[in-house]
């Protein structure tokens with residue numbers, strides 16, 4: 001079977017990597033980008049540059065969107081809406097689950113199919129094994145085009161709800177950004193003492209975090225926050241020492257102070273002798 005033609009709209013670092021991956025695998029590729037020059041390298045490699053969004057939509061059934069957010073999608077596709085009929089719009093731009101559902105309704109209203117995707121890779125992982133993308137939307141549409149989408153990354157299909165892939169993506173992003181900011185805070189504190197990121201790397205233990213996720217997940221799902229050797233009161237004392245160490249180093253204390261404030265709300269709620277995981281109950285509600 002001949003590789004299917006694909007249109008890629010949005011040629012930031014991700015869209016360019018995606019169009020290149022399709023070209024590498026012999027797919028005919030049509031591209032369009034607001035800043036036309038970003039398509040030059042791809043056109044030199046054999047991609048077709050569409051003159052406008054309507055032409056890009058008309059070129060292929062499968063249209064991959066790699067835009068900053070859904071607002072960009074409406075800005076681009078709105079004026080070309082009649083050309084949406086019969087297209088499969090694979091929306092790989094990040095946005096909220098509710099906006100993904102809204103986008104699916106809007107696209108379905110124009111006679112298009114919509115697949116939401118949440119890519120768990122940076123551009124360097126596109127087209128190489130090991131990374132995966134969350135997808136949700138009509139299962140039949142996904143199955144029909146899974147082979148083409150696998151050119152980009154492996155696929156993880158989550159269900160019909162178009163919001164699901166966006167939700168799983170944002171859940172990963174929350175963990176990603178909070179972890180990375182925690183690391184940067186650590187580096188700022190280390191840097192104040194002349195310790196570099198490279199110095200610290202051999203002592204940066206991430207395996208123990210993965211082990212904790214595995215150990216605590218079934219307990220959290222069972223709403224079991226029984227404290228033992230580890231208790232929230234101990235965690236609050238420990239985070240207090242982190243705040244004081246950051247203050248002594250003369251670096252910003254916003255992040256550890258926020259952790260301390262959250263943890264103290266757990267004490268106020270009576271969880272001092274419970275596991276620190278009881279904080280998930282605090283986090284499950286908006287703060288007053």
Ligand code: NDP
Pocket residue numbers: 009010011012013014015033034035038066067068069071072075076092093094095119120121122123
């Ligand atoms: P960029 O923000 O660099 O590229 C976004 C693209 O959207 C560009 O082609 C840009 O056009 C276009 N665009 C933005 N606003 C408009 C608008 N109003 N009208 C027309 N075009 C618009 O993003 P990336 O390529 O890095 O990422 C694309 C998506 O993938 C984002 O949603 C991002 O969150 C997600 N993602 C990115 C990852 C990464 O590592 N970069 C990893 C996983 C997901 P122009 O070139 O003209 O500015």
